[in-house]
Amino acid sequence: MTALIAEWDKLIIKYLITTKTRTMKISKNLLKQIALGVCFAGAVVSCGIRDEDPLSDEKEICDKAGSDNGDTKHDWENCEACGKG
Amino acid sequence: MIHSSVACNLDGNILKAVLPLLYQEKVQAIEWSFDALFKVKNIPEWFVDLLQEFSKADRLIGHGIFFSMFSGRWTTEQDKWLAHLKKVSKNFNFQHITEHFGFMTGADFHKGAPIGIPYTEATLAIGIDRLKRIYNTCECPVGLENLAFAYSLDEVKKHGQFLERLVSPINGFIILDLHNLYCQLHNFDISLEEIIKLYPLDRVREIHISGGSWEDSTSEPDRKVRRDTHDDAVPKEVFNMLQMTISYCPNLKYVVLEQLGAGLSTQQNRDQYVKDFLELDSIISQANEEKKNTILNDFLPHQNFNVSDPLQSEELFNQQLELSHILESATDYKNADKMLRNSSLKSSSWKVEEWKPAMLETAIAIAQKWA
Numbered sequence: 001m002t003a004l005i006a007e008w009d010k011l012i013i014k015y016l017i018t019t020k021t022r023t024m025k026i027s028k029n030l031l032k033q034i035a036l037g038v039c040f041a042g043a044v045v046s047c048g049i050r051d052e053d054p055l056s057d058e059k060e061i062c063d064k065a066g067s068d069n070g071d072t073k074h075d076w077e078n079c080e081a082c083g084k085g
Numbered sequence: 086m087i088h089s090s091v092a093c094n095l096d097g098n099i100l101k102a103v104l105p106l107l108y109q110e111k112v113q114a115i116e117w118s119f120d121a122l123f124k125v126k127n128i129p130e131w132f133v134d135l136l137q138e139f140s141k142a143d144r145l146i147g148h149g150i151f152f153s154m155f156s157g158r159w160t161t162e163q164d165k166w167l168a169h170l171k172k173v174s175k176n177f178n179f180q181h182i183t184e185h186f187g188f189m190t191g192a193d194f195h196k197g198a199p200i201g202i203p204y205t206e207a208t209l210a211i212g213i214d215r216l217k218r219i220y221n222t223c224e225c226p227v228g229l230e231n232l233a234f235a236y237s238l239d240e241v242k243k244h245g246q247f248l249e250r251l252v253s254p255i256n257g258f259i260i261l262d263l264h265n266l267y268c269q270l271h272n273f274d275i276s277l278e279e280i281i282k283l284y285p286l287d288r289v290r291e292i293h294i295s296g297g298s299w300e301d302s303t304s305e306p307d308r309k310v311r312r313d314t315h316d317d318a319v320p321k322e323v324f325n326m327l328q329m330t331i332s333y334c335p336n337l338k339y340v341v342l343e344q345l346g347a348g349l350s351t352q353q354n355r356d357q358y359v360k361d362f363l364e365l366d367s368i369i370s371q372a373n374e375e376k377k378n379t380i381l382n383d384f385l386p387h388q389n390f391n392v393s394d395p396l397q398s399e400e401l402f403n404q405q406l407e408l409s410h411i412l413e414s415a416t417d418y419k420n421a422d423k424m425l426r427n428s429s430l431k432s433s434s435w436k437v438e439e440w441k442p443a444m445l446e447t448a449i450a451i452a453q454k455w456a
Contacts (some may be wrong), residue, residue: 033131
């Protein structure tokens with residue numbers, strides 16, 4: 001019975017969040033992944049990386065951010081193209 | 086509550102434009118064209134995760150492009166489209182599914198833009214048949230979007246009523262695309278007040294706003310034709326139309342900003358896109374404060390439909406083939422007009438004799454772009 005009530009409470013909270021508030025919060029981690037995916041999707045970005053073939057192993061170097069498109073330590077926080085700089 | 090939404094597909098420019106809005110938690114719902122990924126072998130996990138976030142929050146809506154609702158003959162591609170819809174409907178929780186009015190003239194199933202069809206009992210029956218199949222597949226509310234393109238003022242005036250006759254049997258709804266209406270206001274010299282009362286506004290669950298372009302007209306050199314090309318900022322007039330229309334749509338749930346990636350290739354374009362969205366959101370926020378009634382219609386038929394073999398019309402199919410060929414091969418509107426008057430469409434329900442030359446020019450441009 002307690003478990004059922006707990007499940008019901010979760011549903012109510014979910015209902016309230018999605019119907020009474022309009023805000024959709026996307027996790028920072030997912031936003032970062034989207035930004036990286038978009039930056040390296042064949043566009044010229046302000047940090048200087050142009051990746052014409054994102055499926056290849058060839059690495060392009062970002063002069064400004066000091067990282068490359070195969071590097072998970074891309075300086076996302078300071079990259080203008082990713083929307084944060 | 087009305088949700089400020091974006092049409093978001095796997096397109097680098099669209100995603101770059103939307104990203105700041107996602108970061109600011111401004112986007113309340115996403116409209117995804119689930120049938121537009123046929124060329125993509127590996128969909129990035131982050132894109133699936135994005136869709137799933139909105140899906141889990143009951144904020145994902147689906148907008149089909151390539152079903153070709155009113156093709157006179159049922160095709161294997163339409164069987165595949167429904168199979169694909171069934172698959173994505175299992176993976177994602179769509180709040181509703183929509184498609185476009187019209188039939189596609191493109192070279193293959195994945196190219197083209199919709200153009201109009203005659204409003205007859207035969208086309209009505211085919212449309213209802215297709216909508217029932219879509220509902221049986223996705224089991225969520227199903228709707229149709231009004232078409233920007235029309236051959237004549239008579240067609241413009243009858244479009245809303247025909248849409249209602251199509252969706253009513255499934256308790257379906259309408260996407261009211263305000264830029265599509267804006268095109269018609271300009272191209273046919275009709276006022277918003279005159280046209281909007283011809284639409285069943287109580288069946289509007291979604292509104293689209295977008296931008297377009299102006300094209301020169303050989304047949305009317307003194308004026309330009311408004312085209313629904315989705316590649317520019319939203320005109321101020323369309324925002325005004327949104328302000329005027331919103332309070333008359335008691336079942337409105339989503340207002341969606343649409344723009345193609347091709348129109349978002351520069352930072353300037355993307356900045357304007359953000360401004361357009363924030364204006365949309367401002368209008369929606371005000372409307373939500375003033376909105377007193379809860380939504381009255383869930384747009385579910387609350388039944389499954391028994392459908393046997395798909396309804397078809399060989400006559401309609403052959404006329405569509407002939408029309409597509411004429412539009413794709415005509416050298417200009419005069420040449421097209423001459424071919425039409427010597428075709429099976431002459432003195433038919435298509436009423437080719439009443440078509441406005443500038444609209445025939447537009448139909449040629451649409452068909453030849455995708456041929």
